[in-house]
Amino acid sequence: MSEPDAVLRLLLDGRPRTRAELIDSSGLARSTVTGRIESLLATGLVVPSGEAASTGGRPPARFRLNPAARLILAADVGATHLSVALTDLTGEIVARSTTPLNIAEGPEIVLAEVVRTGRSLLKTAGRSLKDLAGTGVGLPGPVEHSTGRPNHPPIMPGWDSYDVAGRLSRELPGPVLVDNDVNIMALGEHATEYADVEHLLFVKVATGIGAGVISGGRLHRGAQGAAGDIGHIQTPGHTELCRCGNVGCLEAVASAAAIAARLNVSGSHDIIDLVRSGNTAATTAVRQAGREIGTVLAAAVSLLNPSVLVIGGSLSQAGDHLLAGIRETVYARSLPLATTGLHVTTTRSPYDAALRGAAILVQQHVLVTPS
Amino acid sequence: MSEPDAVLRLLLDGRPRTRAELIDSSGLARSTVTGRIESLLATGLVVPSGEAASTGGRPPARFRLNPAARLILAADVGATHLSVALTDLTGEIVARSTTPLNIAEGPEIVLAEVVRTGRSLLKTAGRSLKDLAGTGVGLPGPVEHSTGRPNHPPIMPGWDSYDVAGRLSRELPGPVLVDNDVNIMALGEHATEYADVEHLLFVKVATGIGAGVISGGRLHRGAQGAAGDIGHIQTPGHTELCRCGNVGCLEAVASAAAIAARLNVSGSHDIIDLVRSGNTAATTAVRQAGREIGTVLAAAVSLLNPSVLVIGGSLSQAGDHLLAGIRETVYARSLPLATTGLHVTTTRSPYDAALRGAAILVQQHVLVTPS
Structure with missing residues (x-):
């Protein structure tokens, strides 16, 4: 029942809020909200956003989410293509790349290409690996949710039970979330439209x-x-x-x-x-x-x-x-x-739903669950 | 995001807790939890339950849910029978009655029988209408959830769009929740087993x-x-x-x-x-x-x-x-x-699942949503 990230969750809609509004909407103790805002300001995830109208005395400061504070690496692995994007914390795509790639090349080659493309997109955007909040990956086959491993995927030779998250975590900071492509398309279409x-x-x-x-x-x-x-x-x-x-x-x-x-x-x-x-x-x-x-x-x-x-x-x-x-x-x-x-x-977003959904996987994990 | 009943929800498992434990588990402010406990003690929904071990100074009081504080009236309306029960706040059946009744008699006759049986069960149990927390009803046909009205039910002549909750609310205190019989059986089986x-x-x-x-x-x-x-x-x-x-x-x-x-x-x-x-x-x-x-x-x-x-x-x-x-x-x-x-x-509870589920409908509404 504990809600350590209620503050961040409230700010996800982009609207600036005062400390008093955050206490009121979350039902959390003043000291909890104050501590949470301080640590969010320290990480840059939240920034000051002007002041509310004064009701007498010093006008209260307002705070809002800073979507550009961190980036999310999103990968949509298809049967014959690989799409990789960088998104901000709201899942908005800031850079992307699509390249033909046969999934039957196997996880080592495909995931190395995910890392390489991610690094390249980061470099072009003038950012670095330390700006990554996490990575989301969609795969064209069944993924066992608890382990994030493909489970007897029919069109992915060499991928069965492969530790996709473990492999990417060796080179990328932050959590790596893996799901099947249709789930991330549903997440992306739902969040976007x-x-x-x-x-x-x-x-x-x-x-x-x-x-x-x-x-x-x-x-x-x-x-x-x-x-x-x-x-x-x-x-x-x-x-x-x-x-x-x-x-x-x-x-x-x-x-x-x-x-x-x-x-x-x-x-x-x-x-x-x-x-x-x-x-x-x-x-x-x-x-x-x-x-x-x-x-x-x-x-x-x-x-x-x-x-x-x-x-x-x-x-x-x-x-x-x-x-x-x-x-x-x-x-x-x-x-x-x-x-x-x-x-x-x-679908209203035939080309972006999967990448946005992969980003939403990470956003929900990083911003909404306890860190 | 406000959680006014987090305290009561925590106590639903029957385990006694101290004020400090409730503050800790809920993440709510001390003043919020204290105020909520006071109002729950006043209504009798929560009772003192001894003291925890002292860690120096006065040992802290513990509180627990009092399941018998209020009763729930649960009705399972079948095609050819009517079952009515009183349950405690956990959905445990304390008294019940089943009688043959054809649903084609129409809502006036069937719902009057629900009220009559409910009053009779209350009297036998030595309780009164003011002890009722609410009423849950299962019907053998589609029910539009937002209005609680039957929607073109094929085997319920005379019931289409009838205001079941409104009719029962004229004679019974507390909220009246209506759902189809299969939903309440699922709720009952899930909660019980x-x-x-x-x-x-x-x-x-x-x-x-x-x-x-x-x-x-x-x-x-x-x-x-x-x-x-x-x-x-x-x-x-x-x-x-x-x-x-x-x-x-x-x-x-x-x-x-x-x-x-x-x-x-x-x-x-x-x-x-x-x-x-x-x-x-x-x-x-x-x-x-x-x-x-x-x-x-x-x-x-x-x-x-x-x-x-x-x-x-x-x-x-x-x-x-x-x-x-x-x-x-x-x-x-x-x-x-x-x-x-x-x-x-x-099913492990072929005879009780529907009645228990009807009670759970009310329990979730009364105990878990803001009053």
Whole structure:
């Protein structure tokens, strides 16, 4: 029940506050708040921000968060690319870099590249390693939350149980937080676009299919950090063999990989090009994939009753056909109460959500939990 | 961020604490804690509980929750029965009554019976209305959480949008909290048997089928309070017509009502009798229903990664056949990470979970939120 960082948490919204306001809003003892402000001023995380109007006597000083005091290193490791960014303490991106990199190169090579790019971005920004508050990493596979290690990731040879945080901590200061890419996309989309929404479901449709669940404003990771793994839910009426060994998995039926195989092209970029050129087979395939995904999402809507359902991932950029198919099935198969006010939409930040979410992981760990 | 009831929340575990311990654990100012203890002593909610060992000088007084200070009225309104109980502030049942009552009699008759039974239980216990801290009610249909009103409940003619809380508040003191029966069963089972479990899914299999979702230790109600409504998720390979107007809904395929119709008997009691007498058709039907329910629960396990999956409701009492069918499909259709440590089991409190959950609704409202 102890709340040592209630002061910092209150200041996260950017609004300056007086000592009296912080005592009042936190319910903490005057001495606790005063001590906390002093140590935050000493680290530079909080700065003085003018004075409030006087009510007689010396006008009270106000304090605010200093978002630029420290930087967060955010890495989004994809199947075939690596994106690295520096953000401020609010998760705002200040510098970024994206480079092709095959995850099958293995953790040593990929994580060395994360460190190298991070150092390079810091140098360009005129900052140094000691300015880092921490590092957040998203990986394209299941991550066991308690250990931060990949757990039998299907497309990440050499990464199973690898100590990602330990490896990066050898070269980077501050905590290293690791999660799967869909969870960090959900965190980023929620923090950036839907901060006031309590219940949100983020669905990534790309080479694979996965979801991130925001429940009560917080990321729902589940007991082993495996929540949101909807790619292997059975799609009614399908028997396609999946790489997981089961049949009829949503991912084997409706992912970009499945559609690409059916259209005899190589991936989501080709599918998007075909759809944009008006190819009927591609348009039909994407819309039908939307319907299949919609069947599984209708079940998720019945179970969770979110108010926002965000479709992201590379295939979400294939015009409105995917979204149309999803909407068609979700509205047909969910009860009226659960779709009252349900907003089904495409991601608003297709390129930044993952990096911002990786930064939010660190922000929540550093600023909100006891140091 | 203000925490006016942190003191009471700390004492909910029953352990006596000194003023210094309460200040320490809550992080609140000494004056805040002292004032709160004084007002709690005045209401009788907290009582002195001896003294701690002295460390020199006067030994410090200790305080503990007095669970019997106030009573909670808990009502579980079923399709064909009404159960009413008095509990203490921890949700422990001190008196109860169950009577046959058809919910189709309508809200006026059913709620008048809740009040009459409540008064009668109070009288027998030698207590009066002024001892009531509040009333919790579970209803067998969707309830809009923000208003506490039933929302198009399919088996509750005359109840749609009825102001249940307003009606009861005319005759009963304290807040009246209303939720659907599955949510209160989940709350009761969680509080009673799995208080330390973060992620739990409670599934009721009876005339209908529904679920209660515990996420991060709290009930996940969703945006409109409709979360857990799994009875109308499509069951792969089925086209049975459901009373909701859709086809292939889980409830139309695997509920006690669906099985009873197939076996040409009248309900779950008959099914249980047949299963216990060794009837092969009944045993086979219950096991197959378990498999169909398991298909939907496998999807829920993939999405939420709970550590406990509890099967309750009348059909859960039909031996182990239902559970066996559910386990078979859940383990076959979920990824290994999500079933590592997943415990699939039958309710431990088939008769009390709903009443205890209705009491927990009130306890959480009265003791944990600002008064």
